[in-house]
Every structure is written in structure tokens, then in C-alpha cells.
Amino acid sequence: MSAVAPAPRACAWCGTPVEAAGDGLVWCCPGCEGAAALVSGAGLERFFQDRTAWAPRPETAEIAWERLPVRTRPDGSCEAALHVDGLSCLACVALVEGLLGQDLGVLEAHVNHATGRTRLAWDPTKTDLPRLADRVTRLGYGLRPLASPPLVQAALLWRLGFAAFAGANLMLVHAALYLGWFEGMAPGWAKLLQWTALALATPVAWWAASPFHARAWAGLRAGVLHMDLPISLAVGVTWLHGVWATLQGQEGYFDSLGMLVALLLAGRWLEGRARRQRASAAEVLAARLPTVARRQVDGAEERVAPEALRAGDRLDVGLGEVFAADARVVTGSGRIHQALLTGEAEPVAVGPGDRVLAGTTLVAGHVAVAVERAGTATLLRRMEAALAGAGGEAEEASPTERLAPAFTATTLVVATLGGAAWAWASGPAAGLQVAVAVLVVACPCALALGGPLSALAGTAAAARGGLLVRSAGALRRLATVDRVVLDKTGTLTCGRLRVTGGSDRVLRVAAGLERASVHPIARAVRDAARDRGLALPAAEDLVERPGLGIDGRVDGRAWQLRAAGPGRVQVVGLGELVLGDRLRTEAPATVAALRAEGLAVAMLSGDHAEVAERVAAAAGIDEVVGAASPEDKQARIAAAQALGHRVLFVGDGVNDGPALTEAAVGVAMRDGAPSSVLAADAVALDDGLAPVLAGLRAARSAAASSRLALRGALVYNAVAVALALTGRVDPLVAALWMPLSNGWVLWVCGRPLREQGPLTRDSRP
Amino acid sequence: MTALLWLLPLALALGGVFTALFVLAARDGQFDDLDDAPLRMLQDDGPQHPGGAGRPAPPSGRDEG
Numbered sequence: 001m002s003a004v005a006p007a008p009r010a011c012a013w014c015g016t017p018v019e020a021a022g023d024g025l026v027w028c029c030p031g032c033e034g035a036a037a038l039v040s041g042a043g044l045e046r047f048f049q050d051r052t053a054w055a056p057r058p059e060t061a062e063i064a065w066e067r068l069p070v071r072t073r074p075d076g077s078c079e080a081a082l083h084v085d086g087l088s089c090l091a092c093v094a095l096v097e098g099l100l101g102q103d104l105g106v107l108e109a110h111v112n113h114a115t116g117r118t119r120l121a122w123d124p125t126k127t128d129l130p131r132l133a134d135r136v137t138r139l140g141y142g143l144r145p146l147a148s149p150p151l152v153q154a155a156l157l158w159r160l161g162f163a164a165f166a167g168a169n170l171m172l173v174h175a176a177l178y179l180g181w182f183e184g185m186a187p188g189w190a191k192l193l194q195w196t197a198l199a200l201a202t203p204v205a206w207w208a209a210s211p212f213h214a215r216a217w218a219g220l221r222a223g224v225l226h227m228d229l230p231i232s233l234a235v236g237v238t239w240l241h242g243v244w245a246t247l248q249g250q251e252g253y254f255d256s257l258g259m260l261v262a263l264l265l266a267g268r269w270l271e272g273r274a275r276r277q278r279a280s281a282a283e284v285l286a287a288r289l290p291t292v293a294r295r296q297v298d299g300a301e302e303r304v305a306p307e308a309l310r311a312g313d314r315l316d317v318g319l320g321e322v323f324a325a326d327a328r329v330v331t332g333s334g335r336i337h338q339a340l341l342t343g344e345a346e347p348v349a350v351g352p353g354d355r356v357l358a359g360t361t362l363v364a365g366h367v368a369v370a371v372e373r374a375g376t377a378t379l380l381r382r383m384e385a386a387l388a389g390a391g392g393e394a395e396e397a398s399p400t401e402r403l404a405p406a407f408t409a410t411t412l413v414v415a416t417l418g419g420a421a422w423a424w425a426s427g428p429a430a431g432l433q434v435a436v437a438v439l440v441v442a443c444p445c446a447l448a449l450g451g452p453l454s455a456l457a458g459t460a461a462a463a464r465g466g467l468l469v470r471s472a473g474a475l476r477r478l479a480t481v482d483r484v485v486l487d488k489t490g491t492l493t494c495g496r497l498r499v500t501g502g503s504d505r506v507l508r509v510a511a512g513l514e515r516a517s518v519h520p521i522a523r524a525v526r527d528a529a530r531d532r533g534l535a536l537p538a539a540e541d542l543v544e545r546p547g548l549g550i551d552g553r554v555d556g557r558a559w560q561l562r563a564a565g566p567g568r569v570q571v572v573g574l575g576e577l578v579l580g581d582r583l584r585t586e587a588p589a590t591v592a593a594l595r596a597e598g599l600a601v602a603m604l605s606g607d608h609a610e611v612a613e614r615v616a617a618a619a620g621i622d623e624v625v626g627a628a629s630p631e632d633k634q635a636r637i638a639a640a641q642a643l644g645h646r647v648l649f650v651g652d653g654v655n656d657g658p659a660l661t662e663a664a665v666g667v668a669m670r671d672g673a674p675s676s677v678l679a680a681d682a683v684a685l686d687d688g689l690a691p692v693l694a695g696l697r698a699a700r701s702a703a704a705s706s707r708l709a710l711r712g713a714l715v716y717n718a719v720a721v722a723l724a725l726t727g728r729v730d731p732l733v734a735a736l737w738m739p740l741s742n743g744w745v746l747w748v749c750g751r752p753l754r755e756q757g758p759l760t761r762d763s764r765p
Numbered sequence: 766m767t768a769l770l771w772l773l774p775l776a777l778a779l780g781g782v783f784t785a786l787f788v789l790a791a792r793d794g795q796f797d798d799l800d801d802a803p804l805r806m807l808q809d810d811g812p813q814h815p816g817g818a819g820r821p822a823p824p825s826g827r828d829e830g
Contacts (some may be wrong), residue, residue, distance in 0.1 A: 119794065119797075157791040157796055158787075158788045158791055158792075161784055161787040161788055161791065162784055162788070165780050165781070165783070165784040168780070169777060169780055172776070173773075189769065191771070192769065192770075193769075193773075196773060200777075287818065451819070689776075
């Protein structure tokens, strides 16, 4: 199936409509022709077979290479973090990597398809960055420096790997020792095993577990009883006790120690991954800004960094350049591409008086603009700040985190008192034994694992249902939602304009007139004509009248195509076409299912009240507000939440950002405006409401299993501490208790995934 | 029991080798990008078609978007 309408002909590289006659390939500009030649010349032609979307049009963009942080590696090679924009399909990734790889000086080129983050390593004696960048930019892909090196958790991963290795071997060594208790073992062999265990456990306790010690210490200095404090204490005390026990020719709790550290590190790594993805998205957003702006001062031009711009500055922006600040056009005209901010794939025409946003690209024309907001005040930078901040400190504490201070204090008090009592009754050695046993069995391993594991299972179950939840906090909020507020477009309807009424005669003429237009109505008209099997008639003298319609000649007669009220166009003197959006077939059933889950469903739409009411009635929603402005939406959500409701808002428009952030949970559609996708707590991968329903169920299930795991862990701890206080816990008992509690937590936390049953939804690329 | 004398170091050395390999892989960035690997697998590296196959052709796959 071709991606292009039969007429007009499309540029073979970027798909831009080209007016040209005859067969063969056409190009819209020398840049595109050059890019295609470069690909063919490099032997990477398979790109043309593999690609599933058009390539970006090559534009000249300036990159300030001197500001790019290049890291020199110990072996003399250089490494840089870059961001490639314009990656529309996997073939693009292969192309960019292939082309970079053909330079003999390139040691490594890895492009992440999802984020565009690229790691490039090269030999500075054989090539340099501007040369490599030139290869990529000549193909039309934008290349931007990223401020920081990738946020890697490599060190955490090494620790996890080592702790897993040492923990497994410690268990084997201890199994032999415990068997020795029952079967009898010569003291020499026992000693060998005990010292081996000490050698394995020491780096686990002090190197692998060092993140816990560091956080516990930082917490202590800040005067906070952190959940890492009992962990750190248990690890430290267990190790000390183990050293003392080994010297005495006895076993310590080393096997419990190894397993504990490995499991806790695994939980921490999983938590960190989600946070890292979010930070990376924020950084990529910031990379959209150009590094240089051309400021006009008294007729002269100076090149400044975007941060140096002030409101009122005049900028000159040429073809292919990116606006460095939110500004208003003063003179000139052109078309801007602002897909990132609005989701509108088609370039938008701008002229004097129009506003342009930082991060958008001028793809036609030449304009002079006056800066309105610069630097951190621009919409782009505010979005970035919101994104980087979310999921971080602002996130409300998880149940485990809220419990941490009380839990920590109780453990410490019980261990001290119990140890003191035993020391007073049966001597210091017994006191130490009991205090250590309490600290070991009370170590909040199951507690610390329960949170990340249930969040992981919940997000995985939601993702299978088609809803990508951005953070563990968002998942927890999703579970508490009691109202769903919908934006009409995209959630209840098919989200694409269609011709729903009008005669073939009108449609045929209209399609002829619209044959070259890129307007969404034109596309709907052409699609409808094709669906009804109408051949596109030849049209002449086509004149597009922005905001009005199109004039032209079809079949030798002059026609005018004009708007005729909401959702209607007319061919003057011939008849009208009705355009509309169709209700999704499953929408009423999903709305009913949401109600059955105990949720109130309402609609808050920016569309005409009449249209909104019609769609709501068809979908079975009785609470509906039409013609709502973005501020209205935000205010109404805030009002509902002030009454104690927890609102989930589903929206996809560029103006839904405030409402998405105001709501307890904001859900964006994958194909919605990228800014709404970035502002949202969750993203629906499939159209329609089904992902929201699946996500809600998964979140509720995860919240329930997390509560159950928490309660179970507390009961387990209470029983174990009681046993330890009566002096009945030795290393073997501890080694048997711990897998029981952890296994139970694992089983409980996996519930959201089991409830959902086998994979119900194809994983999509 | 004397088997322990060489089995124990051998087991630890083997485990150590795999741990070292894991650390090397992590250092090399093997685990930095866990999202793309399943997609890259789908790109087949079949033989290139001779002749005019390298002609730029319109992209396939997506619907009219």
C-alpha cells in the first residue's frame, strides 16, 4: 500500500508534493537528490526498501561544535552523546548507523530508535566530529549535541552482578556447612568453608552494598530515618558478627547477607531504569533548541546563544533554521513545522503578527521575528522542566517510604533492648547474638522489594493492555482514580476527518480542486473519492485561498470550494459535502465497563457543544460540557478534585497540557501532540478507551497486591523478631526464613500479570 | 573431602569469570539500550537485490497518515 495519494507526484526522498510531468523519480530540491545519491553511493540502498516513512528533508542547520562536550577515553578515542532527530522508522536507524560506520575512523555508532539518543565514538586521528555530522545532516537528519553524557547505572549493574554471583556461592558454601552440623564435619574443613564465606561476603557487604551505606549516612546527616538505614545497619552488623563468628569457628549469616544485597540491588536497578527513561526524554526535548541565534542589532548581525536573548530582540530566521525563542513574526512569511509542539504533521503558514514557538523549524520562506519569551520562559523549556521534575522529588511518597521512619526506629529500639536484656541475663556474647539476629531478620528486604516489584508488574500488565504508565507514582495515583474525563477526539471517535455525506458529483469536483492541497479536509475529500471509485478529474488554474478555500477549473468550468459552517464544505453552485468523525464501535461498551468499575465518566470537549453532545449521547455519557477552552478544562478538573474526586483526564490536543498536569492522572494518546505525550502520566498506545480500562485494572490490582505484600512483610517481620528475641534464630533459621518471605512477596506482586492471563495484545514495534 | 580443596577454588574461579564477563558487557553498554534490541532483530540482512532495486521507492507499510 502506498503512502502517497496518486496526485501530485512526490519527491522520492522526502515525499513533498512536486509539480512535474512524466515518469521516473522526482526530487523537490537539490538537497533531497543529493541525499538519495549519497545513500546509493554508500551502498545502503536497502534503506529504500525497508523504510516505512518518508525521510526528512535536508536543511541547513548550524551546530556549535565547540560547545559540544566530547569525552576523551583512556585509549585516546573520543566519545560524544548526540541526538538525531527525524528518525521515523527503523530503517532510518540502520541508515544513520551504516553511514557513520563507513567512516574508517568511527569506532562505535549506536542510535536508540525510541529516543534518538546516539552514542558515537571515533578515533580523532582519522576523523573528526564536524565531518561525521556532515554525513548525517546531508541526509536531512538533525544532529544535536546532548548536554550530558548518558545517565548510566553501569556501576549499579556491576554491583548487582557481583552480589548475585557471591550470593549464590555463599548459599552453596553455607549449605555444606549446615549439612556439616547434622552429618558431622571435621573442624578443618568447616574452617576452610567459613573463611571462604568471609572472603566472598566482605566485598558484598562493603562494595556491592555501598549505595545503601551512602544513602543511610546521607539520611542520618540530614536527620531522616531512611529505609536504607536498617538495611545498611543489618549489612554492617551481619558482617561484623560474621567476622567474630569465623574467628570463633562458627557460621555467620553470610548467606542471608548475599541474597539480601543482591535482591535489594535488583529492586534499585529496576526503579532507576524508569527514572532514567524520563530524564532522557527531558534532555532530548532541550536538544531541540538551536545553539546559535542570529540577532539583528542596528542593521548588523551578531551570533548569540539562545540563553542570551531578551524579550524584544530582533532575530533573522532563514530557511531550515529553528526558532530559538518564542517570538512574533514582524516581517516576511513562510511555513513552520511544529509537529513536536502541536502534533500537526503539516507545516503551518505564518505571516506578520503570527506567533512562533521555540523549537519549531522554518521549512519555507524567510522571516524576521521579535522575541517575546526567551530562555527558560519558552514553552519548550517549561515543558522540559516539568518533565525533568516529575517522577523525581515531587512524586508523593510510596506506602513503604511513609512507613520507613517508624519501621526503622522500632527495629533499632527492639534490637537494642533485646540485646541489652540478654546481655544482662546471660552475658555479652548472648546479647550480641540476639541483637544481630533481630537486625538480620527485621531487615526490610521484603518491604523494599514489594514496592518496585508491584510497580513493575503493574506497569507491565498495563503496557500489555496498551497503556504505558510513566512512573510508579503515576501507577499508584491511577489506582485511586474515581472519575474519568474524556476529550472527544481520538478517544471516542476515529480521530480522522471523513466525508460522511454528499453526492458523487460534488465529491468528484471537490476532489479535483483539492488534488494538490495538503489540508486535512483535502485529504478526507481525496480519500472519499478514492473509496467511492471516482477518478480524480484534471484541474487547472488552482488557487488556494488561505482561510477561504480553493478556486479552480474542472471539466472546463470555474468552481469555488468554500467552507459552509462547522463540518461542511460546499462547491459553490453544485452542492455540499458533510465532514465528520465517526464514533468508535467499541466506545459504548468501554464506557459501560468503566462505569461497572465504579467510575464516573464525563466528557469535557473543546468542540461545538452540539457536536460534543451528539458524540456523548452515542457513547452513553450523560455528563457533557462542550466548547470548553483549555483553561475551562483545567478549572473544571481542579474544581472536581477540590471536592475530593481523583480525576483521570484523557486528552490529545496541544492545548490539553494544563488539564493533563492538573488531573491526578493525565493520559495522552500516542498519536497526539508530542507535547501532550510529554506532559502526560501515561500514554495510550492504541486508539480508543480500551487501554485506559486495561491500565486502570492493572493499577488497581498492583495497588492491592502491594498492600498485601506490605502487610505480609510486616507480619513476617513481627514473627521473626519475636523468634529472634527468644533466642531461637540462628543462621540456618534465618537462611530458611528469608527465601520464604521474599518468595511470598514475589508471588503476591506478580498478581497483576497473572490476573491478566496470557498475552492478550500483540507487542507492537 | 579433599576434592573440596580444588573444587572450591574452581567453582569460584568459574563464577568469577562469568561475573567478569558480565561486568565487561555492562561496561560496554550492552544493557544501556534495552528497547531497541527486539526491533533490530526484525530487520533482516538478506541479500541485496541487484539492478534497479536500489531506486528510491516510496515508503511502504504505514497507512495514509
